[in-house]
Amino acid sequence: LEEEKMFRKNKYWNQVNLDVKRSQRRFPPNLRVSRRTALQHQVINVIMRVLCRNPELHYYQGYHDVAVTLVLVTGEDLATALLEQISLHQLRDFMDHNMERTSQMLALIHAIIEVADPELERFLRRSDVGHMFALSWLITWFAHVVNDPDSIFRIFDFFLGTHPLMPIYLGAALVISHRNELLSCECEMSAVHHFLCSLPQHIPQSLEQLIEEAHDLFKKYPPQKLESASKRYLKESSAVRIHDTFVKELSNQRPDVILRQRSRSVLIAANHTTERLQPESNSGSSGIFVKLAFWALSASVGTMAFFVATTAKKWM
Amino acid sequence: MDQNQNCHKNNEFLFKVLIIGDVAVGKSSIMKRFAENVFDRKYGSTIGVDFKTKKLKLGGKAVKLQIWDTAGHERFRSITSAFYRGAHGIVLVYDVTRMETFTNIPKWLQELDLQDYNCTVKILFGNKSDLSSERDVPRETAFKYADSNNMFLFETSAKTGNSVNEAFEHLVSRMLVAFHEAESTATKPILSGDLSTCILSEQEKIIAGSGCSC
DSSP: OHHHHHHHHSTTHHHHHHHHHTOGGGSOTTSOHHHHHHHHHHHHHHHHHHHHHOTTOOOOTTHHHHHHHHHHHHOHHHHHHHHHHHHHTTTGGGGSSSSHHHHHHHHHHHHHHHHHOHHHHHHHHHHTOOSGGGHHHHHTTTTTTOOOHHHHHHHHHHHHTSOTTHHHHHHHHHHHHTHHHHHTSOSSHHHHHHHHHHGGGGGGGGHHHHHHHHHHHHHHSOGGGSOHHHHHHHHHOHHHHHHHHHHHHHHTSOHHHHHHHHHHHHHHHHHHHHHHHSSSOOOSOHHHHHHHHHHHHHHHHHHHHHHHHHHHHHHO | OOHHHHTEETTEEEEEEEEEESTTSSHHHHHHHHHHOOOOTTOOOOOSEEEEEEEEEETTEEEEEEEEEEOOOGGGHHHHGGGGTTOSEEEEEEETTOHHHHHTHHHHHHHHHHTTOTTSEEEEEEEOTTOGGGOOSOHHHHHHHHHHTTOEEEEOOTTTOTTHHHHHHHHHHHHHHHHHHHHHTTTSOOOSTTHHHHOOOHHHHHHHOTTOOO
16 A cells, blocks of 8 residues: 555556556456456556666556566566566666667667668668657567467567567568568558558467577677667667676676575565465475475576576677 | 648549547547447557558548557657658547546647647547546537637547547548648649648638638
8 A cells, every 4th residue: 555655656657557457458368357457456566666666767658568478477576576677678778768769779670671681671761661660569579569478478588588689680580571572562651661560460470480580680680780870879778788797797607606696585485476376276385385486486587597698608 | 742742643632640649548449440440449559650541432532541540658759750740630639538638739739830730630539428427528618629729629439439430521621622722822832841731711611610720
């Protein structure tokens, strides 16, 4: 109650409520209304907690799509921790008080297509389509535009374990994978914008391939090698700077050290989660459940760290 | 600048219409109701911009509308406002159950002024009129405001479909008149893109009633 009083004083309270209440389609369709309402309430709590704790972070429409995804997968407590981490890290540039850096990051999609498929980029430029079509892809990590929850979860796993600019590379891979249809489109802004906006609906059928292609694009054309337009962005981006520091720190640590560090803080959360993970069960000692939950949680947190650590070496 | 050349191809008029207004007033629902005649309760927030096209015949003229739906969230405005360019008609929407969405209309008008579209045909929608028990914006207040700002007001319901078509047809008829007016003066050099399309003829003023101009 004390907490909700604080939430209500926050300038984003109304906006967050409006957006989360309109997010029904993000929840499984067979969910009971009461259960869905409870989950939506959790999403609001998660978002408001992060915003109140970090007044320098500004809410944007679409942030709630990220929060919904995390709550659906991990529950309220872990979702809060995860959302705070990625808000200060991967999503940081979108959470400025304006969209300046988001816009600059979006522009990179053209820089990537330019080097990977110059003919396609010439076509896009001639159509004057800009980069607005990719806005919701980027700032919601595709959660707003892909209809299949499992695909969204897979995309989140991919983004959690890679570079903050990976959403842009996945967007570029998506556009390039439909190049022939695009080139046969009328080269006119609204037609091209419309076509590009419809692409995410095809993601579930070819997700693994797209992920591979995005990863290949990243390896072949890393952000530092893109045209000068991206240089300015890279210099100004907090997301990229924080990521670079993060990767550097990781390379000096062994993953099991991180696991041990995280485990101490996770232990407390694990005690709470056992109840939620095993609501019906009353058999077996709670000790096993603590261990199980502890293992699951450290593994999920650890996988990300581990993946970053291993791939980081390839980038450096 | 040369939108009049663009908007009349093969005897079909092409008009760009923009829907703007506060968050969750029903902009996307209005677009979906008018373009596809459906209402989807689950429609979420709009991130960025989206558009749909709708063809209709009015007074024997074939018209194709390109309706652009924009995000209501203020922080997106700096990047969505680029899409305001070249609009022939603007639909300003508020929610009759939330007063603040109505009191924000002048802010939206100001936004348009900043973009120099003060001469495009504008129309006001008071949406969610089906929620009569939750009404927060009195009809009289709204109509008085619309009158004093030379705008037409329709109280609409995207949910039931009430008045949505009529409102759009009214907008189209005014855009057609504005177009013909612009065409007849097109021999003169056009100073700024939208200026010419906004001058309504005397005849239109009589048809439109209540001395409404843009």
